[in-house]
Amino acid sequence: MRIAVIDSGICDGHPHVGAVAGSVSFAGEDAVDRLGHGTAIAAAIREKVPSADLFVVKVFDRRLSATIDLLVRALLWCRQERMDVVNLSLGTANPQHRAALEEALPGNGFVVSAAGMLPGSIEGVVAVDADETCARDRFRHRDGVFLASPYPRPIPGVPPERNLHGVSFAVANMTGFVALALHDRRREELWNVLRERAEQGL
Numbered sequence: 001m002r003i004a005v006i007d008s009g010i011c012d013g014h015p016h017v018g019a020v021a022g023s024v025s026f027a028g029e030d031a032v033d034r035l036g037h038g039t040a041i042a043a044a045i046r047e048k049v050p051s052a053d054l055f056v057v058k059v060f061d062r063r064l065s066a067t068i069d070l071l072v073r074a075l076l077w078c079r080q081e082r083m084d085v086v087n088l089s090l091g092t093a094n095p096q097h098r099a100a101l102e103e104a105l106p107g108n109g110f111v112v113s114a115a116g117m118l119p120g121s122i123e124g125v126v127a128v129d130a131d132e133t134c135a136r137d138r139f140r141h142r143d144g145v146f147l148a149s150p151y152p153r154p155i156p157g158v159p160p161e162r163n164l165h166g167v168s169f170a171v172a173n174m175t176g177f178v179a180l181a182l183h184d185r186r187r188e189e190l191w192n193v194l195r196e197r198a199e200q201g202l
Contacts, residue, residue, distance in 0.1 A: 001052040001183055003045060003175065004083040006074045006090070007038030008060035016043035016153055023056035024077055026070045031056045037064060040164050041089050041172040044152045048176025049183065055083065059090075066090070068097045072104045075119075079106035084182060086110070087175040089168035091117030098122065110182070112175040114167050115145045126178055130170035139177050148173040 002021070009031045012020045017039060023031035033039045042054055057074045059066040071092070078086045083106060091114045092101075101119040105111055113120035115127035130150035134140060140147040148170040 001049060001179055002055060002082070002084045003049070003052050003179055004055045004057045004078045004081070004086045005038055005042050005045065006057040006059055006071070006078070006086060006088050007033075007041050008035040008064065009033035009038045009058040010042045010054065010056045011036075011039045012056075014039050014043070017046050017054070020056050021053035022081075023058070025056075025058040026073050026077075027059050027066065028061035031058045033058075034062055035060060035064065037089075037164065037168070040152045041087060041168060044169055044172035045087060045176045045179070047153050048173070049179040052179055055081070064090075068092060068094070068100060072100050075101070075104035075106065075111075079104070079108065082106075083109045085112065085175055085179050087172055088113040088119065089171040090114070091120055093117055110178050112171055112178055114171055126174060128167070128171045128174045130167045136173060139174060146174050148177070 010017060010020050011033050025031045059070045059074050086109055088111055097118055102122055105119060110126055112126040112128060115129045119125050120127040126146060128146045128148055131147035132150060134147055134149045136149040136151060150167060150170045151165050152169045
């Protein structure tokens, strides 16, 4: 399972994340996470799919802001590298960016992003909104939008409201659920193929 985290980078080897499988930076000289946001996003995903290969796709360096050009380049990289799931805990409200994003979206994987923005409002993208009443191990679906908890993996001794939280983490939690569903589907398909071949004596 190959999951791309388009964000501020990931601290490789962080105790809640572990090793990353690869990285590319479109912002700054390296893939180091200087903001902590991408690492927290990765931790929320890793909690749900601990065996996944996480890939750093850095578009933020010293502030949570990126140009549409960087975002398009990041998505094109994900398509080229055949990522199974792309976590995009960001978006744009500029309708002029729609065409470029539609062109860049990877057709071979799932993109998970915030509802009500681009690319979250593009057909085929898993659109997510935050629901504070949703447990972190559950999600809901309403009117074409998935609802997930806006809280990341808990930090011992830190109240949830004092930790990073928001729709970014609802997207990350949903990315974990999408990856789990994809993993289970592939495993089921594998078993079906093996059973069919066994029946055919192959």
